[in-house]
Structures are given as C-alpha cells and as structure tokens.
Amino acid sequence: NVSGIPNIGHGDKTPFHQFNTAAFSIPPNDVRGNSGLGTVRGPGQDNLDLSLAKNFPIYESLHLEFRGDAFNALNHTQWNGINTAFPSGDSEFPFGMVTGAREARIGQVSAKLVF
Numbered sequence: 001n002v003s004g005i006p007n008i009g010h011g012d013k014t015p016f017h018q019f020n021t022a023a024f025s026i027p028p029n030d031v032r033g034n035s036g037l038g039t040v041r042g043p044g045q046d047n048l049d050l051s052l053a054k055n056f057p058i059y060e061s062l063h064l065e066f067r068g069d070a071f072n073a074l075n076h077t078q079w080n081g082i083n084t085a086f087p088s089g090d091s092e093f094p095f096g097m098v099t100g101a102r103e104a105r106i107g108q109v110s111a112k113l114v115f
Helices: none
Strands: 050-059 062-071 079-082 098-101 106-114
Antiparallel strands (some): 050 062, 062 106, 079 098
C-alpha cells in the first residue's frame, strides 16, 4: 500500500535511498495493495555523447575518414535500477537502494579508408 508521497527530490536521493520507503506498507491479508505501475520514479539519466570526425582527401575518389567518439563524456554515474520489492529480504540490496550502474565513460577512435 502507498500512504503518502513516495517520490523525493533529485537532491535528496542517495544510492541507499532513492525514494521515500516509509510511504509503503504491507496490505492486510486477502487485500490487494493500492500501489500502481509507475508509482516510483527511477534515478534518471545525465548523459552526454560526443563525436568528432575529419575527412582527409588522398586521391580523386579516395579519402581517409578519422573519427573519435566519447560515450558518457562527462563520466556521470548512471544508476540503472532500484530495488522496489517490498518487503525486501535481500540484505545486499535493501528496499529503495540502487542495484547497479551503467558503464562509465567509453572512448573509441577509428579510421576508415573510403574508395
């Protein structure tokens, strides 16, 4: 059951506390709870991908393309899920805690000969 406002502000979230866990309780026996799909907002994303490319002409129909890419260029932590199973018997990830993170910054360079 939900009794109150489960979502908290972005500045109040921590990896151990992503939403107001006190707003939830176990419903009585044989009664379906009132919490619906989408009640809790996820951690969100703060992501920036960058690309830089340059073409170098070599001959009439031949050129070299050089490219550099950075994914999550600012290297912000991207949480990928929270434990919303209540009550949680999982001691590793208690109710309301982050369960993992996406990959950190990824960089790649490439060269392609186009003819």
